Amino acid sequence: MQVYLDNTATSWPKPHTVVDAISDYLSNYGGSPGRSGHAFALKAARIVFETRELLAEYFNADSSDRVIFTSNATNASNIAFKGILKKGDHVITSHMEHNSTIRPLRHLEQQGIIELTIIDCDQNGNIDLDILKSSFKPNTRLVSTIHGSNIIGIALPIEKIGALCKSKNILYHVDAAQTAGFLPIDVQKDNIDILTFTGHKKLLGPSGTGGIVIRKNIDIDTLIHGGSGSKSESETHPDFYPDKLEAGTPNTVGITGLKAGIEFIFKQGQQKIINHSQQITDYFLDSLSEIQELNLHGPGKGKNILPVISVTSDLFPPDKLASVLDKKYGIMTRSGLMCSPLGHKALGTFPKGTLRFSPGFFTTKKDIDYTSESLKRIITNKEYENS
Ligand SMILES: Cc1ncc(COP(=O)(O)O)c(C=O)c1O
Numbered sequence: 001m002q003v004y005l006d007n008t009a010t011s012w013p014k015p016h017t018v019v020d021a022i023s024d025y026l027s028n029y030g031g032s033p034g035r036s037g038h039a040f041a042l043k044a045a046r047i048v049f050e051t052r053e054l055l056a057e058y059f060n061a062d063s064s065d066r067v068i069f070t071s072n073a074t075n076a077s078n079i080a081f082k083g084i085l086k087k088g089d090h091v092i093t094s095h096m097e098h099n100s101t102i103r104p105l106r107h108l109e110q111q112g113i114i115e116l117t118i119i120d121c122d123q124n125g126n127i128d129l130d131i132l133k134s135s136f137k138p139n140t141r142l143v144s145t146i147h148g149s150n151i152i153g154i155a156l157p158i159e160k161i162g163a164l165c166k167s168k169n170i171l172y173h174v175d176a177a178q179t180a181g182f183l184p185i186d187v188q189k190d191n192i193d194i195l196t197f198t199g200h201k202k203l204l205g206p207s208g209t210g211g212i213v214i215r216k217n218i219d220i221d222t223l224i225h226g227g228s229g230s231k232s233e234s235e236t237h238p239d240f241y242p243d244k245l246e247a248g249t250p251n252t253v254g255i256t257g258l259k260a261g262i263e264f265i266f267k268q269g270q271q272k273i274i275n276h277s278q279q280i281t282d283y284f285l286d287s288l289s290e291i292q293e294l295n296l297h298g299p300g301k302g303k304n305i306l307p308v309i310s311v312t313s314d315l316f317p318p319d320k321l322a323s324v325l326d327k328k329y330g331i332m333t334r335s336g337l338m339c340s341p342l343g344h345k346a347l348g349t350f351p352k353g354t355l356r357f358s359p360g361f362f363t364t365k366k367d368i369d370y371t372s373e374s375l376k377r378i379i380t381n382k383e384y385e386n387s
Contacts, residue, residue: 002330003367007360008150008178008308009334010200010207014261018204021260022253032249034229044252051259052242055211058262059195060186062216068245069255072210073177074100076196079245080173080212081105081144083220084194089141090115092132095342096125096146096156101175102342105144115139121346124299125154129164142171147185148178151343151354152298153281153306155183162191171218177201177210178306181265182273193218204265204361205258208251220245273361277307280359280368284309287372293379297347297354307363310347310354316384318355321375324387329374333357 004012025047031040033048049064056064070076081104085091091105091114102118109116117135121127127145143165148155158174165172173194176185180195181202187195192215199209214220225237226247238244265273285301288294288311297310312318322335336353337344344350357371378384 001370002332003363003371004332005357005359005363005367005371006332006334007363008201008338008356008358011202011204011360013362014204014206014257015264017264018206018257018260022206022257025253025256030252033252035227035249044256047256047259048250048252051255051262054259054262054266055213058180058185059197059213060188061213062188065241066214066216068212068214068242069250070196070210070212071208071251072200073175073196073198074210076198076210076212077101077173077175078104079223080194080196080214080220081108081142082223083245084171084218085114085142087113088115088139089113090117090137090139091142091144092117092119092135092140093144094119094127094146095121095346096127096149096151096154097144097340097342098146098150098175098177099339099341100177101144101146118342121343123347125149125152125343125346127156127161129157129160132161133164136168136170140168140170142173144173144175146178147174147176148183148306149308149340149343150178150338151308151340151347151349151356152310153304153308154299155179155305158185158192159190165193166191178308181261182270182277182306184270187213187215194220199254199258199261203258204261206254209254209258212245214241222247224248268361276361277359278304280363280365281307281309283365284357284359284368284372287368288375291372291376291379294375297349307359309357310349311357312349312352312354313379315379317352319352320384320387321355321378324378324383325371325374327387328378328383329370331371331374 031044033045052064108114171193176197180197195213199205200207224247228243318335325331
């Protein structure tokens, strides 16, 4: 038996409509969107446009031309940070951030461009709004936080952080890599100026997809200049969105699959996806809590917002358990720091990290039963000792 419990890294399986859409594009109309006027190019351009429209609807963007396609969330955050931050800006972020936020910001700090404050979180990964408020300086230009954690099942109160930033005239960036496609996000209501997302996780698209949603009053400088299929007579890059931030041939294969992923989510309905996740996560947490050798991290049963469960044990390091689960039982998980070393420091699980289970929309109770039974067997028989 094979059980995939690493949906926080990337979701699998994808809906068959995603696979079919990709195959259809490659087999039947693989043109380059926005470049030529022939039938295939026009059809590809329409798919890209419709995907932009679907994303604009999902995030309640000001308009679909403010949805920019990138190759993933990391690429999106880099474009956003490096295109908007100027010398002397102060940026505040948190200990729960992924390296896709910490590393570009540390780079800008090391280059002497920005001043960076990384605020503490409590043991449950939450940000204290009073600590955030007390970190504001006259030159604070941007606050950047995750929406959902990739270590434990929490989501931050982005609407409260957004309102606070708005009241101080500070830009707010949200890293929605773990929540786009799972939780409702409204950039207008939540006062999010820049939202970055990835397409291959909860949006159920293929890898190589992601993007930025930029509010209408925000301008991001172009990092990459080149062909855009527009204003070809000009030797300089267009200054209108989305072309301004999308140089080069887009990932039409991926965007086609992403469109099918979003359509699948819309068809199922957000609530059904959330309900399934809560049932499976609570069911899993119940059975894990019976294993005394395990310490469970995160909010716990009934309170986990995202389907992410982290465990540790005093008996064995997380990577040993992950290895036996994979090699002997075919159960795929993730162990270690998960590109979030500061988050693990905040949770007290640094440097070994945790063993993470992340079910997805297609995970069944049978998968969970098999995983819990395998875990119990591994621990009872000390199978981790020989791995
Ligand atoms: C919270 C968070 N932000 C950003 C990323 C980066 O996403 P990607 O690898 O698609 O760029 C991840 C990936 O795991 C993540 O969990």
